[in-house]
Amino acid sequence: xxxxxxxxxxxxxxxxxxxxxxxxxxxxxxxxxxxxxxxxxxxxxxxxxxxxxxxxxxxxxxxxxxxxxxxxxxxxxxxxxxxxxxxxxxxxxxxxxxxxxxxxxxxxxxxxxxxxxxxxxxxxxxxxxxxxxxxxxxxxxxxxxxxxxxxxxxxxxxxxxxxxxxxxxxxxxxxxxxxxxxxxxxxxxxxxxxxxxxxxxxxxxxxxxxxxxxxxxxxxxxxxxxxxxxxxxxxxxxxxxxxxxxxxxxxxxxxxxxxxx
Ligand code: NAP
Numbered sequence: 001x002x003x004x005x006x007x008x009x010x011x012x013x014x015x016x017x018x019x020x021x022x023x024x025x026x027x028x029x030x031x032x033x034x035x036x037x038x039x040x041x042x043x044x045x046x047x048x049x050x051x052x053x054x055x056x057x058x059x060x061x062x063x064x065x066x067x068x069x070x071x072x073x074x075x076x077x078x079x080x081x082x083x084x085x086x087x088x089x090x091x092x093x094x095x096x097x098x099x100x101x102x103x104x105x106x107x108x109x110x111x112x113x114x115x116x117x118x119x120x121x122x123x124x125x126x127x128x129x130x131x132x133x134x135x136x137x138x139x140x141x142x143x144x145x146x147x148x149x150x151x152x153x154x155x156x157x158x159x160x161x162x163x164x165x166x167x168x169x170x171x172x173x174x175x176x177x178x179x180x181x182x183x184x185x186x187x188x189x190x191x192x193x194x195x196x197x198x199x200x201x202x203x204x205x206x207x208x209x210x211x212x213x214x215x216x217x218x219x220x221x222x223x224x225x226x227x228x229x230x231x232x233x234x235x236x237x238x239x240x241x242x243x244x245x246x247x248x249x250x251x252x253x254x255x256x257x258x259x260x261x
Contacts, residue, residue, distance in 0.1 A: 004235045007034030010084050011234065012076070014040045014065065014128065015093035018049055020195045022145055023093030025223035026230040030089075031057065033231060038084070040065035040076050067094055067124035077131040087135040089234045092128055092144040095121040095197060097160045102202055106158040114159050121163035122170060129174050129185070138182040141234045144171060145226075146187040146245055148253055156202045168245050175243030184242035186233045191221040191249035214258045216251035 011030050016023040016039055027037055038061035041050050047064070054060045061083050065072040080087060097117035101109050125144050132142070149157040150164035168187055175185040192198055192208045201207070212220050229248045232238055247253050 004033045004231055004237060006030060006231070006235060009035045009088040009234075010038070010086065011035050011089035011091065012038045012040065012080060012087060012132070013091040013093070014067070015091075016041060016050060016053065017046060017196050019053060020193075020223065021093065022190065022193060022195060022223060022226050023091055024053065025227035026091050026093065026143070027227075029224075029227035029231040030091075030234070033235070035089070036060075036084075038063070038080060042066055067128065068119055070127070073127055073131045077135060081135055084135075086137045087132055088137050088140045090128060090132050090140075090142045091230060091234075092125050092142065094124055095145070095160065095163065097121065097158070097163065099200065101159045102156055102200075106162075109159045114162075117159045117163045118166055121160065122166035125167060125170050126174065129178065133178065133181070133183075136178070136181060136183045139184075139236065139239060140182075141184040141186070141238070142174070142178075143230045143233050144185075144187045146171075146189045148189060148191075148247075148249065150189070150245075151253075154207070156207075160201075171245065172243045179242055184233075184238070186238070186242060187245040188226060188229050188233065189245050189247045189249065189253070190226045191215070191252055193221060193223055193226065195223075211250075211252055214252055214255050215249065216254065219250055221248055221250050 013023050013027045039050055040063040050062055063076040063079055065076045098113045101113040146164045146168050149161035150168045171185050171187045178185055192211050198204050225248045
């Protein structure tokens with residue numbers, strides 16, 4: 001298989017909890033393609049895991065960063081400016097909604113839960129883009145992770161669906177703002193994959209099974225599928241692609257209805 005060459009490219013990956021994280025799948029493909037990586041993780045409790053995962057990446061910058069904290073973001077991008085001077089890519093693989101907001105009906109979402117979900121899962125892409133902008137090289141790219149519930153109702157996904165809609169709209173507006181500097185912004189809309197965040201969604205396993213039974217390819221997708229698409233979108237092969245939401249979902253999104261065979 002032809003390889004994508006990312007050697008000499010410097011990419012920040014935000015949002016790895018463990019080896020099942022989609023952020024890690026993307027990091028893995030970027031590393032194989034020769035990119036230099038830096039990581040940010042939400043809190044001290046994840047440091048040991050990230051250190052273990054990156055043990056064979058010498059001099060890999062690691063930053064603690066809660067994306068709702070402006071000073072954390074300043075420290076990450078200030079640190080990258082010092083260590084690298086410039087940046088060729090950012091992977092934004094972060095989402096959160098309070099559990100209560102995903103238990104019942106969307107109509108009952110509290111103001112606080114709505115604001116938290118939108119802040120962490122959508123606004124963070126905007127603030128990350130703003131902090132990264134001065135470091136971006138010509139042709140740099142950002143990739144974020146979305147889900148089909150941005151467009152259609154997926155029961156229980158509730159406020160996270162609204163956050164993903166805001167995220168996808170932000171991708172388009174950020175693509176417009178940063179396009180003037182030759183920087184591209186895209187979203188990967190992935191089918192369900194078993195990760196910590198996914199397993200916290202009530203009824204996730206039913207969703208996982210339903211997906212497989214509906215998708216034209218008749219199967220679920222893998223972490224590697226997501227890594228491959230994100231690698232492509234960050235690479236020079238996607239030099240003229242920006243503002244897009246690209247599916248990696250075994251075709252699930254093209255289906256209007258499922259009928260028994
Ligand atoms: P994951 O491994 O749990 O990754 C989510 C990451 O977001 C975690 O590292 C989490 O850190 C981080 N995060 C949450 N709040 C944060 C904050 N305030 N500051 C910084 N980081 C924060 O799960 P994942 O499935 O790979 O999720 C990655 C992205 O893919 C998310 O945007 C998700 O919506 C999207 N996605 C997932 C699927 C799927 O089925 N898995 C499908 C489509 C899209 P903690 O572990 O510390 O909370």
